[in-house]
Amino acid sequence: MTxxxxxxxxxxxxxxxxxxxxxxxxxxxxxxxxxxxxTFEYWDKTSEDTYNKLKPFLNLGADCSEGKANAPCGFTVxxxxxxxxxxxxxxxxxxxxxxxxxxxxxxxxxxxxxxxxGHDVDFLIDLNGEKNPNKFGEDAHFLSFNSxxxxxxILPGAVWSNNKPNSPQGGRLQCQRSQTWFAGSACGYWxxxxxxxxxxxxxxxxxxxxx
Numbered sequence: 001m002t003x004x005x006x007x008x009x010x011x012x013x014x015x016x017x018x019x020x021x022x023x024x025x026x027x028x029x030x031x032x033x034x035x036x037x038x039t040f041e042y043w044d045k046t047s048e049d050t051y052n053k054l055k056p057f058l059n060l061g062a063d064c065s066e067g068k069a070n071a072p073c074g075f076t077v078x079x080x081x082x083x084x085x086x087x088x089x090x091x092x093x094x095x096x097x098x099x100x101x102x103x104x105x106x107x108x109x110x111x112x113x114x115x116x117x118g119h120d121v122d123f124l125i126d127l128n129g130e131k132n133p134n135k136f137g138e139d140a141h142f143l144s145f146n147s148x149x150x151x152x153x154i155l156p157g158a159v160w161s162n163n164k165p166n167s168p169q170g171g172r173l174q175c176q177r178s179q180t181w182f183a184g185s186a187c188g189y190w191x192x193x194x195x196x197x198x199x200x201x202x203x204x205x206x207x208x209x210x211x
Contacts, residue, residue, distance in 0.1 A: 055103065058105065127139040
């Protein structure tokens with residue numbers, strides 16, 4: 001195995017560890033928030049309300065409330081690469097950068113709280129903050145509340161699209177390079193199941209067959 005391959009393998013292990021940590025931290029915070037606030041079904045379902053209800057149960061390294069610059073919390077770019085190496089062309093990241101609260105955990109991961117009328121709240125997580133590659137499927141991922149799970153937990157993927165990729169089969173669609181809607185954003189389902197990022201080295205067909 002060449003040195004670049006070893007470095008890539010080590011980086012992927014770091015990202016997997018960080019993803020599993022953030023997934024656990026957010027769900028533990030949500031479990032604790034439910035004690036005083038009931039499930040997300042009864043929340044205001046806005047980014048600010050979700051941020052305020054979960055923040056007391058998160059160990060923060062930095063806190064960027066709504067209206068503040070997100071750079072101190074690790075969000076220093078306004079556009080993320082997709083799994084297929086193109087850039088998201090929805091202007092979403094640029095809009096989110098200036099409109100939503102975010103935090104940086106003591107462990108180094110960044111979380112932005114995304115909310116808009118008409119759907120549940122999503123989270124944009126960046127596993128290494130301001131560092132590269134700033135790419136969905138690697139250091140960038142979506143997590144979300146979803147009514148389909150009866151709000152029992154926070155799941156991989158997002159509900160910004162009608163495809164509802166935060167379900168296992170919907171997530172498979174958003175972990176393929178051929179997808180145009182945030183390709184790579186729901187690869188968290190693969191990480192939770194396989195504990196690796198081997199999809200980075202697979203064709204879409206192989207991803208589907210091994211999902």
